Amino acid sequence: MSTFSFLPFKNLESERLLLRQITTKDINEIFALRSNPETMKYIPRPLVTKMEQAMEHIKMIQDKIETNEGINWAITLKSDPKMIGIIGHYRIRWEHFRSEIGYMLLPEYHGKGIITEAIQLMIDYGFNEMNMHSLEAIIDPKNTASARVLEKNNFIKEAHLIENEYYDGKFLDTVIYSLLKTQ
Numbered sequence: 001m002s003t004f005s006f007l008p009f010k011n012l013e014s015e016r017l018l019l020r021q022i023t024t025k026d027i028n029e030i031f032a033l034r035s036n037p038e039t040m041k042y043i044p045r046p047l048v049t050k051m052e053q054a055m056e057h058i059k060m061i062q063d064k065i066e067t068n069e070g071i072n073w074a075i076t077l078k079s080d081p082k083m084i085g086i087i088g089h090y091r092i093r094w095e096h097f098r099s100e101i102g103y104m105l106l107p108e109y110h111g112k113g114i115i116t117e118a119i120q121l122m123i124d125y126g127f128n129e130m131n132m133h134s135l136e137a138i139i140d141p142k143n144t145a146s147a148r149v150l151e152k153n154n155f156i157k158e159a160h161l162i163e164n165e166y167y168d169g170k171f172l173d174t175v176i177y178s179l180l181k182t183q
Contacts, residue, residue, distance in 0.1 A: 007065065027051060157177055
């Protein structure tokens with residue numbers, strides 16, 4: 001097991017972005033992300049319909065940081081502290097030096113290179129802070145925009161699993177992209 005700790009929480013910065021800790025002040029933005037059918041189209045989870053559910057999501061994010069099970073950041077522009085998306089490391093397998101990255105962005109910010117820039121911060125944090133050997137991203141095969149972003153960040157399509165998840169009365173495919181740490 002790793003001795004790595006996500007606490008104290010570390011903000012990450014790039015040229016345009018500040019990735020900061022998600023707090024209860026972000027409840028409206030969490031609700032906007034998780035209740036939006038467009039944002040959730042490729043994520044097999046129920047839509048958030050109440051503010052209480054958004055607050056539960058924030059609590060779950062905070063709990064995972066405290067227990068070292070995962071970490072999420074609010075994606076913000078340096079010019080505006082308002083959260084426009086989420087990115088983080090999930091399903092961390094410390095014993096295998098591998099974690100999954102995931103991200104969501106409000107639709108009005110799509111196509112501006114924000115996720116590409118944020119993924120670069122996840123790669124750096126995952127390899128250089130968490131000491132991971134490999135990172136993965138699991139996406140819906142219909143999510144071609146996400147596939148392009150991952151490929152732009154040098155992730156390689158590793159697998160296409162057929163009907164490996166069951167959600168909302170349907171079997172769904174998933175695609176796994178991965179990136180190995182280079183020496």
